Structure formats: C-alpha cells, structure tokens
Amino acid sequence: MGVLVFLTVLLVAACGLIYELIAGTIASYLIGDSVFQFSTVIGTYLFAMGLGSALSRYLEKGLIQKFIWVELMLGVVGGFSSAGLMWAFAFTEGFQIVLYALVIVMGVLVGLEIPLLMRIVKDRYSFRDVVAHVLTFDYLGALGASLLFPILLIPHLGLIRSALFFGLINAAVALWSTFLFAPQLMEKRILRASCLLVLCILTGGIVRAKQITATAEDNIYADEIILAKDTRYQHIVLTRFKDDLRLFLNSHLQFSSRDEYRYHEALVHPGLAAIPFARSVLVLGGGDGLAVREILKYPQVEKITLVDLDPEMTKLFSTQSMLTALNQKSLSSPRLHIINADAFPWVDQSTESFDFIVIDFPDPTNYALGKLYTTAFYRAVARHLSAQGLLVVQSTSPMFARDSFWCIAETVRKAGLQTFPYHLYVPSFGEWGFVLAGTHAYVAPKSIPNGLRFLSPDGIPLLFQFPPDMARIPMPANELNTQVLVRTYENDWKDISH
C-alpha cells in the first residue's frame, strides 16, 4: 500500500504542475509578454497553494472523503481550465480576471492535496518518513510533469486536451483512492458514482476537443498558434516553430521571420537607395513595421507616414515583445507617423507629397482588395509622388501568378508611370515580385545602407532580369469596373494547386 500512496502523491503533484504550466502558457500565447505572464501565474499559484495548505487545518473529519472531493473538483476545474481560458479570451474582455481566478481556485485545491495526504498516512509512518517520502514524490512528480509538458503534451495533445487528460488523472486518482482507502471509507457508492461521472464528463470533453481540432485551423497552420486575434478588419494569427515566427492575415502568410529580411530589403532598398534626396516616405499597408525598419536605415529620411487600416495590427507590432524584437521597435520611431485609415480614401483626400511610396498590401484575393490594384488607385497615388520620386508595389509572384504579376505591372504603366519590375527568391513565399515605378528612368543605386543581409549594390541590377518562364506576358490593366486581376489571381493559384 505504501508505494501506491506515494504514487498517488507523484500523480497529483504532476497534475498540479501541469495546470500551472497550462495557465502560464495560455496567458503568454494569448496576450504575450511571457516573462510577466509566467512570473505572475506561478506567484499567484504558489500563494494560492499556501492558502490551501493553511485552510487544510480547518478540515477535520473524513479526510479521505474530502481528499477525494478535492481531486474530483480539481479534475473538473483543471481539466477544463484550457478550454475555459480560451473561451474567456474569445468571449469576454476580462480574460485576466478569469485567468487569475482560475489560478487561485486551482492553487487552493492543489494546496489542500499534500497536507491532506500527509495527514491521511501520518499514522502509518513516522513523521520523519512521511515528510521525506511525500516531498520526494511530490518533487519527482513535478519533474516528470515539467519534462512531459513541452516534449510530449503540447506537440501531441495540444493545450485543451492536455488539461483534460490531467483532469482525467485527478479523477482517476479519486476513484483509485476509494479502493486504496476502502476500509476507512463510508458511502463508497456515491463517491464512486461521482468519480465515474467526472471521468465521463472529461472523456466527453476529450472526444469533443478532438472533433473540434480536426476541423479547426490548427490544421491550416502547421506550427503552434501563439496568438490569434479577430479585429474589426481581419483575422490575425501568429505562429511559431522554434525560432520561426509567421504572421497570417485572413489565413494568408505575410512573412516568416526566417526570411522576411529578403522580402523587406528587396521591397525598400532598390527604390529608396536610388533617391538619395528622399526626405519623406509613405508606406501603404505594412502595419508590421518591417518595411519601416528598412526605411529607418536612411538617416536623411525625416518623415515616414504609415497608413494601415487596422489599429490593432499597428498596436500589436508596437507593443508585443516578440514582434518589436523583429521590427526593431520601428513603429515607435519619432520619425514615424501612423495613420489607421482605409488607403484609397486616405490617398484621395491627402495633399502631401512623398519622395518614396511603398505599397505593400495583401494579395488581390477579393474584389475589396482588388480596388487597391487598379489604374484609378495608382493614378491617385502617383499624384503624391515628388518630381523625382519612386513608388514600389508588392506584386505577388511572377512565377506562381505570372499573369497577375504582369497585370499589375501593366496597370501601373497604364496609370501613367514608367515601370521597372523585379523579383527575388523568398524561401517561405517562393519567387516574389515587385514593380518599381516613377516618371523618369530608373538607375540602380551605387550604394546601399550597411549591414543588409541579402542585397548588395552589385546584386540589385540582377533582380530586374526575368528568366523566360517568368518573362513579361501581355495582360490587360486592372480597372475598378473590370477587376480582371481578382479572377486572374484566382486562376493563377488554382492552376498550381491542381
């Protein structure tokens, strides 16, 4: 019996630690700043455990029965903690209130466990042995849990099911205890029935959770989702696998932190380095601040105006530590002026003039975004170009969406500008293209900022050469009343995926 009792200690200790880790992990995933989240969750949890230990002295008779009830309660509360936290994030504004309330309830229950168990077995062993054994197994359980959590549980079960699985262990411990301590127990039937009920509920939860994850976007995104946010304008998802951070807007990949430098260096420098007089720059789209990070490498640029539709997006990339590390806090630069507005109406009403304009919108996957790739739009933007200024347009892939790429180039040309299309390879995207445009001939820059990882002055002219399989093909311009680009783009990508 002795070994079994201490095995119980090991299991309940593991459960206790798992709930704490889950709360900390979900808090960091959903609201970021993991150091703060883990510190406060662990602190609160330990404090609540102390509270539980203190409260344990008021429990007197029927300790075994009470221990079983504690296990069952913990099984339910801890088991559903993941689902509950995600629900709170999705449905309420008070995620943190729910988080800390849950941490306190779980902490108190966990805090009750060990004192109760010690008192249950105290008559069988000397005090010295009880303390030594119980604490040994307690710490062993904690070690096991802390290793299992990142290696097995999160990758294979995910957060919701890991919690439910450990809820099951708590309930199983409760059921097991009704047998282990059978001689000292009254009303075994009621207790066992309750245990079975809780086991059923938790199993049901696991089955449902499996069903949900089978249809959910966990399957769309290969990596762990560390942040998911529905703003008024879009659905922002951030995933991470080891050091690779990826941003998806409405399920479309925007960058991978491993190779975004290629994209953003190529987006900004071929144009901006070619106009050494540039003082003012406009960025349309690009709320991630990565293009701005590149623009800030030019000390002569005095003013950058960033127009991005979504305030949540620019806020996220101004405050979230992982993201500000990536954009080097570019969105907090005093040279930057952020405007959260719809680009086309903003361009229409603004009277400012810019030396360099970066147009970095999501691909034209629908008619709404398609408006931002029309002759009408480029004409409106071109009115803001200073005499020798340049603009650059993110233009999808000349390889996978060759028709679309050359349709965009033709559209910019028809808006009255000279175009200089170029391309590069971005591993996470494949071949990607841009259209540089202005009212004068383009001369590639002789010098570029120091410290670039992809571009070199010798390499820039090479970007403008297109091999035969990506070469220009005649395409009509995209206009508001035809929106040929949206259909072209759809067909381009359909052709590859079939």
Place this chain on the structure above:
Amino acid sequence: MKIGRRKFLATGSAALIGLSLKSERKIEGSFVNEAAAAGHLLRDRKSFTAAKQTVRIPIVIVGGGISGLSAAWRLQKRGFNDFVLLEMNDQAGGNARSGENEITAYPWAAHYVPVPGTQAGYVRELFADLGVLKNGQWEERYLVFAPQERLFLYGRWQDGIEPAVGLAQKDREQFQRLEERFAKYRSTGAFTVPLEVGYSKQFAELDRISFTDWLKGNGFDSRLLNWYMNYACRDDYGALAGDTSAWAGIHYFSSREAEEKGPLTWPEGNGWITKRLLERVGNKVRTSQMVHRIVESVRGASVFAGDTEYQAEFVIFSAPTFLGPYVIDGLPRLNDFVYSPWLTANLTLERLPVSPGAEPSWDTVFLDSPTLGYVDATHQSLRTHIDRTVWTFYWALADGTPAQNRQMLLQSDWGYWKEAILRDLERVHKDIRQCVSRIDIMRMGHAMIRPALGAISSEERIRLKRRDGRILFANSDLSGISIFEEAQFHGVEAAQVALRHLGGRR
C-alpha cells in the same frame, strides 16, 4: 473550410459548455418624402391663397427633377441667368433624389445612367462638364465596379441578370434568336436614346401590340426568357411585358450598343448628378414652392406659387405632364399618360448577410420575385473594408392596374411594407432580420411614365412635344419612357426653344 480562430475558440468552448446565442434586431424606420398629400390638393382643386406680389421674370421652370435642372443648366451655360426654378418638394432632384446617413449616400430612385452613345449628345456634353468624360475616356471611378450584377436562382448565384444557368436547349436557342432580332432592330437606327433622334413611323405598328403578344407571335415561349423580358419591363417601365408596348420592349434592348463597360453610377445614384447640377444652378432653385395655377396668354404665362405671381414670357413645364390639366388653365384632360406606382426603400444594414457563393455585387435580383431586388450603395465606395451598408430596394407595383396598386400603396402602413420587403429578402438572405436596423420607405403613386400600348405614337404626345406655345412641356414622360436621357433631352430642348425666341429680341 476556414474558421476564424476566435470563432473557433468560441464555438469550441461553447460546444464544451453547451451555449448558444441568437437574437433579432429591432428595425426602425418610416415613410419618407411623402408627396401624395400635396399632390392631392391639386387633384381636389383646393383653393390656394391669392397672390400678394408679382415678379416679372423671362423664364420660369416648373419642377426641379432632371428635366428642370437640365433646362437650367442649358440656360446658364448659354449665359442666360434671368430665370427661376420652382420645386414642389423640399429637395430638388425628382427621380434623381438621394439621401445620406452616417454610412453612405444612397439613391431614392434612379441610380445609374448607361454609358451614353454618340446620339446622346447632350448627355455627353453634361458628362464632359462634370468630369465624367475626360479626353474621350470615362472616369474609372464612375463606371460601376466589378462585380456588377447577380441573379439568385435555383438556390445559387450567377453573374449577370439574364438567366444563364439551368437553361434547356430551347431556352438557349430562343435567347440566341431574340438577340438576333434585337440586333436587326438596332441596325435600323429607329430605336435610339434619346428616342426623338431616331423615331420613325416605320415601326408604329409595334406600338399597337403588347410586348408579350409580340414575343408570343414570334415563337418566344421560353419561361426564363419571358421572365427576363418581364423583369426588363418592370425595371425600366414599372409594367409587366403584357402592359408594355412592344415598341418600348424592343427599344429597351435595341437602343444601345452592347457596351463592354458597365453603366455610370455613384453611391447616391443619379443623385450625384443632381448635386453637381445644383452646384451650378442651385441659386435659381426655390424649393417647397408648389405651383398651383398657370395661365397662358399670347405674350407669356403667369405662374402662381404660394403668394407670388410670376409673370413669365416662357414657362418650362418640367413637372410630370399629368399635373398639367390640374394646374394649367384650359389644358384638356390627357388620355395617353399612364404612370406606374413604385416604392423604394433604403435599408440600413449593420452587417452583411451571409450569402455563400458570390461576392456582394452592385445589383442583386432574385428569379421569380415580384420585386426588382436591391442595389448596394457602398458598392462604389473606394474603401476596402465595409462592414455596414445601405441597400436600396426597388419594387414596381406592376401586377394589376396602376389605380388599384396606387390605392394599395397609400393604404398599407409602414409595417406592412417593411414585412413585405423583409419576406422577399428572406427568401435568399435567411439572416436578414439580424442585419437590418432601419427601413425607410418612399411611396410614389406616379413614379414613372408607362409606355403602354399606343403611348409612343400617341398624337397627344406629338402635340405636346411641339413646344409651340408659351408653356414648353419638358418632362421625360413626353417620350413615354422615364429615363435620365429623355428627361435631360426635353429639358435642354425646351430651354433652347425659349432661348431662341428670347434671344431674337435681346
């Protein structure tokens, strides 16, 4: 399958917890722009206050719709500024009126102008003035954005309103053959916009049979084809094909070249043109001025409105011609002017309904609905993100006699029409009641002239169109077809007649 993460978390955890939510919105609204009461004062020949002052002015324009505003535009363009325009309503524009809320401007009636062909010289001139036509190019922002039209049929959407899915061989063959017939009529040059340019008596016999009978007589019995022809007649004339002159039915399809570019349109529909015209001639416009009597003499005409008598040399009568006999002394009752009753409604949507399979289009039509569907006012917006919008819902009360329908239109209350509109939309947009927060309804007993049998070749019309008296008739109903181009044509022509006479003396 794409599920938003938050939605997934929500449904996932709600499923775990067993929670579901559903709610219905409260829908507000009222009748707006009511004109019947004022009009009925004229009909019932109520007594009006006697004139207290007299104003001598060479030209008075009666009616501030497109015809009257176009007459004013022409006068002003020719440097003639000695005129006044009297409008009965508190807002000028007539069938090109518009409204606006915090979401968007929206039309109250006419909402587009087809890209004008070379024969519509006045329209092209106006559009050049307004910056719609620049160096031979139509301004991209004013051409309807893609996607333009969609039809809901057989539980799915298709692009365009002419039925193209689920056609049997016979349907296909008849659509093809009909298009060939229309092309032949088009090539005669007799069917033009404006109508006056090409009209000849050569095809007058087509005006004596109904469009339905013409279709039947030529072997067109496809159900879908007949639905589409009926839709066209309801949309442009407020009448069923059986109540429409075959000449007018053919004119609808044979008067314009098959243009690749869509029509010209604006969020507030033709209200945009009204606004631009008012920017130019608004200082001549007096609103809430109901003209209750006009007395014609050899040397001019007196126009009585409120407490003022305007002594004019010419009156351009741009108001609907049917008002003439109630206002103009000695004008006999008109027999060939039949008007279709309509209602339009503007619906404020707090969110878009779920419509799988099609992106929101400019114009949405449901097959076999008695209504004409709706137009999305934010479709011409340059914004990429649109979560709230306004739909303008069109309903020509075509089934039955105009008199019966007019009575029903006026007798049924707002709640009745609100329900009727929602029920129609609900056939396709199941969640419409959760989306709509407001429905404002405009009732128009005499919304548009109906090209009934004999209307186009009517002697009565030919007489009024001569414009040889001191009162120059100018409403679009003189053409028998209520479209922008006809209204503008008659307004401009009337102005030119007046200028010709007055100019000789100045």
